[in-house]
Amino acid sequence: MTGTLLQGHDVVLLDLDGTVYRGGALVPSARESIEAVRAQGIKVRFVTNNASKLPGAVADHLTGLGLPAEPVEVSTSAQAGAAVLAERLPAGARVLVVGSSALKSEVDAVGLVPVDELTEEPAAVVQGHSPDTAWKNLAEACLAIRGGALWVACNEDVTLPTERGELPGNGAMVAALKAATGRLPLVAGKPERPLLDEATASAGASKPLMVGDRLDTDIEGAVRAGMGSLMVLTGVHTPGDLLAAAPEQRPQHVSADLGALHRPSAESFITEQPGWKVRVDDSGVELGANSGDDDVLSALRAVCSAWWRHGSGPVAVRAADARADAALQELGLG
Incomplete structure (x- = not known):
């Protein structure tokens, strides 16, 4: 395996929150790494x-954080949801929108x-996040879905990170309509494929690399789409989450x-590492130096590689020596 991680790819798909920025600031190295990709x-x-x-608003937010971006560089689940609808409905069909004005614009x-x-006889319902969604909106969607309308959800993210918490x-909201209708929607956003496929197609690319901090959306989406993936430890999921990850994540x-x-x-490849020795037995995983x-991340790669060959889920990790113990403590695996 030679060359940089970037080589062999013609587009980099970047998750935002936790990968490019956290709250109101860019993640360290994000601007330099992304500008070097473009270069x-x-x-x-x-x-x-x-x-x-809308993509323009997302691009403006990134620019305001110090990372210049263009609307064409942004792919949203609203765009993907609209694309899923357009594939299945004739032009001019009515769509009941449960969501923001941005979602209406994409439709x-x-x-x-x-x-x-x-009363406007929609052929479909599309549902995306909006802080203004009320019971009335869900009631209209419920009746339409029960009446046979196509139902598309932009994503199924149960929580939304904010400065006040999750x-x-x-x-x-999708779960509420599932319970009320007994139906399941088509989902456009990560980890389903439509959003990643739309983003790749918009770049005219064929060899994407997905980069993100969440195993259940970013990485699982990449696995489902058959594309390369890089997990960064700047966001939600931790080394312990990675070690316990199911095969599809x-x-x-x-x-x-992003410097990787x-x-x-x-x-950065997850495989055996020359600086570490790992043994798996009935009591868990043992790491030795x-x-x-x-390099504590090479220790993480070594432990993941060994454990993944044997099983999945949480596992006890113990140190065989002081250096291994220090590495596990720093990784939060001790």
């Missing part, structure tokens, strides 16, 4: 499950007619941040 002529797509904002952009009420996300690479894009691919390697 090599490789396209970037910022891929978000957020269906409440209109694909030649469909956004409506608000059942609040109900689109998935919570396992990335090929893991690194501290420009380092040797072998450096070989000479010279104090």
Whole structure:
């Protein structure tokens, strides 16, 4: 495995919150790493499950944080949801929109007619997050879905990260309609394929690399789409989550941040590591140090590689020596 991680890919699909920024600030190294991707002529797509904002608003937010971005570089689950509708409905069909004005704009952009009420005889319902969604909106959607309307959810993220903490996300509202209708929607956002496929297609690319911090959306989406994946440890999921990951949520690479894009691919690849020795037995996993390697992330890659060959789920990890113990403590695995 030679060359940088970036080589061999023609577009980098980047999750936003937890990968490119956290709260109101860019993640360290994000701006430099992304600008270096562009400098090599490789396209970037910022891929978000957020269906409440237009691409221009997302690009403006990134620019305001210090990372210049163009609307064409943004792919949202609202766009993906509209694309799913357009594939299944004739032009001019009415769609009941449960969501923001941005979602209505995306529905209109694909030649469909956004409506608000059942009396307008919608052929489909599309549902995306909006803080203004009320019982009345869900009631109209419930009746339409029970009447046979096609139902598309932009995503099923149950919670939404905010400065006040985790609040109900689109998935919570989708769950309410599932319970009320006994139906299941088509889902456009991560980890389902439509959003990632749309983002890749918008770049005219064929060899995408997905980068994200969440195993259950970013990485599982990449696995389902058959594309390369890098997990960064700047957001939600931890080394312990990675070690316990089910096969469908396992990335090929893991690194501290986006800087890994420009380092040797072998450096972040999850496989056996020369600096560490790992043994799996009935009591769990034992990590020991070989000479010279104090890189704690290489220890994580070694432990994951060994455990994943034997099983999945949480596992006890113990140290065989002081250096291994220090590495496990730093990783939160001790």
